[in-house]
Amino acid sequence: MINTYDVLETIRMIQDECLDIRTITMGISLLDCIDSDIDTACEKVYKKITQKAARLVEVGEQIEKELGIPIINKRISVTPIAIVSAACGCSPVPFAKAMDKAAADVGVNLIGGYSALVQKGFSAGDEQLIRSIPEALACTERVCSSVNVGSTKTGINLDACRIMGSVIRECAEKTVDSACFGAAKLVVFCNAVEDNPFMAGAFHGVGEPDCMINVGVSGPGVVRAALQKYPDADITQISDVIKKISYKITRVGQLVGVTASQRLGVPFGIVDLSLAPTPAVGDSVAHILEEIGLEKCGTHGTTAALALLNDAVKKGGVMACSRIGGLSGAFIPVTEDAGMIEAAKCGALSIEKLEAMTAVCSVGLDMIVVPGDTSADTLAAIIADEAAIGMVNSKTTAVRIIPAIGKDIGEELDWGGLFGCGPVMPLKKESPSKFINRGGQIPAPLHSLKN
Amino acid sequence: MRAVVTVIGKDAVGILAKVSTECAEHNANVIEVTQSVLQDMFAMIMLVDISKLSGSFAELADSLSEIGDKLGLKIHTMHEDIFNCMHHI
Numbered sequence: 001m002i003n004t005y006d007v008l009e010t011i012r013m014i015q016d017e018c019l020d021i022r023t024i025t026m027g028i029s030l031l032d033c034i035d036s037d038i039d040t041a042c043e044k045v046y047k048k049i050t051q052k053a054a055r056l057v058e059v060g061e062q063i064e065k066e067l068g069i070p071i072i073n074k075r076i077s078v079t080p081i082a083i084v085s086a087a088c089g090c091s092p093v094p095f096a097k098a099m100d101k102a103a104a105d106v107g108v109n110l111i112g113g114y115s116a117l118v119q120k121g122f123s124a125g126d127e128q129l130i131r132s133i134p135e136a137l138a139c140t141e142r143v144c145s146s147v148n149v150g151s152t153k154t155g156i157n158l159d160a161c162r163i164m165g166s167v168i169r170e171c172a173e174k175t176v177d178s179a180c181f182g183a184a185k186l187v188v189f190c191n192a193v194e195d196n197p198f199m200a201g202a203f204h205g206v207g208e209p210d211c212m213i214n215v216g217v218s219g220p221g222v223v224r225a226a227l228q229k230y231p232d233a234d235i236t237q238i239s240d241v242i243k244k245i246s247y248k249i250t251r252v253g254q255l256v257g258v259t260a261s262q263r264l265g266v267p268f269g270i271v272d273l274s275l276a277p278t279p280a281v282g283d284s285v286a287h288i289l290e291e292i293g294l295e296k297c298g299t300h301g302t303t304a305a306l307a308l309l310n311d312a313v314k315k316g317g318v319m320a321c322s323r324i325g326g327l328s329g330a331f332i333p334v335t336e337d338a339g340m341i342e343a344a345k346c347g348a349l350s351i352e353k354l355e356a357m358t359a360v361c362s363v364g365l366d367m368i369v370v371p372g373d374t375s376a377d378t379l380a381a382i383i384a385d386e387a388a389i390g391m392v393n394s395k396t397t398a399v400r401i402i403p404a405i406g407k408d409i410g411e412e413l414d415w416g417g418l419f420g421c422g423p424v425m426p427l428k429k430e431s432p433s434k435f436i437n438r439g440g441q442i443p444a445p446l447h448s449l450k451n
Numbered sequence: 452m453r454a455v456v457t458v459i460g461k462d463a464v465g466i467l468a469k470v471s472t473e474c475a476e477h478n479a480n481v482i483e484v485t486q487s488v489l490q491d492m493f494a495m496i497m498l499v500d501i502s503k504l505s506g507s508f509a510e511l512a513d514s515l516s517e518i519g520d521k522l523g524l525k526i527h528t529m530h531e532d533i534f535n536c537m538h539h540i
Contacts, residue, residue, distance in 0.1 A: 002455060002485065002496055002498050002531075002534065003538065004485055004487070004494070006534055007455055007457055007496050007534055008457070010533060010534055010537055011457055065508065065509045066508050066512075066530045067529055068512075068527055068528070068533065069529075248538070254536065255532055255536040259532075319540075
């Protein structure tokens with residue numbers, strides 16, 4: 001029995017409110033590709049990726065057609081390359097090239113996993129990989145990189161924060177011609193998750209099975225449209241409206257994931273319960289917050305409204321799918337969200353407010369453009385601040401920040417497409433260098449006496 | 452396996468006939484039809500059996516959507532699973 005209202009609601013959500021599946025990401029373990037000879041290892045990596053993901057794009061497009069819902073990205077994540085490359089004892093850049101070629105040949109737009117996990121220190125291969133990130137991202141098109149510098153259980157590796165500050169700068173410097181895009185493909189994490197389907201921070205953790213399918217949903221436009229119908233509801237009712245609509249969005253993610261996993265013969269992992277914006281009109285998380293009642297995203301009250309939104313999205317989504325994981329929550333990437341771009345341009349949204357917002361939502365300081373003369377130590381200190389929020393609150397936080405080389409306040413960077421554009425945002429001028437250059441490990445926080 | 456065909460647009464003579472003829476040509480059996488006309492807006496929802504399609508699902512969806520373009524209507528063909536999963540627990 002078909003219900004006319006239900007059918008029309010679904011079609012309206014897809015056609016008018018930008019409901020889509022943001023990504024089907026295939027996680028592939030490369031542990032069986034390890035070899036002391038780097039050429040052999042790279043060949044194994046290329047073969048394994050192209051073999052496992054051969055039909056990923058085809059199946060994704062098939063499901064898209066049958067269910068009538070856009071699946072924006074088909075992507076791949078792999079085992080952190082630092083683990084795979086350690087035995088080679090040389091620069092791991094050839095792995096990035098092998099990943100890039102494999103991604104191009106199977107037709108995916110991004111592949112994640114040029115990563116290292118150094119929250120407690122560097123093991124063989126880690127530092128070499130981290131130092132090679134700028135070159136790897138500059139000489140490839142589709143490869144994404146991430147580094148985990150801290151966790152709630154281990155504390156924060158301040159040496160890694162320091163190095164990442166200069167790596168981010170170098171990534172931007174090496175890609176000035178493409179609007180410093182290298183830095184947009186690099187994420188620095190605290191409490192990184194092993195099953196994240198979203199780029200640029202996706203990698204396939206070592207605790208995961210050989211190959212699996214993870215799905216990331218989206219739908220800020222749908223949430224906003226649902227809230228527009230309740231202009232006078234109190235905040236408890238607002239939370240209920242978000243929960244209900246989030247359930248519906250997530251159900252589609254579950255269906256797409258299960259169908260993809262059946263057709264590809266690969267186990268289904270998780271649905272990432274996310275509200276992932278795009279720069280398209282009507283697909284903005286900032287506009288949801290404004291619909292809740294803020295004149296501009298970033299003003300006082302933003303953190304509270306975002307906390308409610310993030311929590312309601314999870315509560316609604318949890319029941320809709322069998323397994324949840326990834327980064328689950330509302331994303332606040334500045335350049336990828338029309339409302340955030342506006343708010344940053346008019347000065348309502350500052351980096352300090354964004355930092356506070358990251359304490360209550362997924363994930364972190366994401367896609368923020370900062371002045372080109374920002375020092376590596378300042379970038380390192382931003383990373384350390386953000387990692388501290390994640391460490392103390394037992395949540396994932398991340399920094400994806402882009403120094404706009406040669407540009408200053410009042411100018412902007414524009415990549416177009418899903419990555420969007422953003423104004424250069426001001427930072428503090430005072431130096432954190434002495435703190436950052438002390439090096440060492442910030443000890444793990446106490447888990448009692450919570451205040 | 453069943454699909455839901457939705458036709459939305461300005462009312463005209465013969466919409467149902469043209470859409471169901473196209474379904475028949477792809478060997479999609481029409482199981483149920485509900486339609487309503489509000490002012491002059493026409494909304495029709497058809498449930499069709501697609502288990503014995505003569506071609507692929509994509510061909511059916513594309514040819515229905517082409518008919519829609521010709522008649523100035525929006526025609527969506529979607530697997531019923533998406534509606535069931537979204538609106539039923």
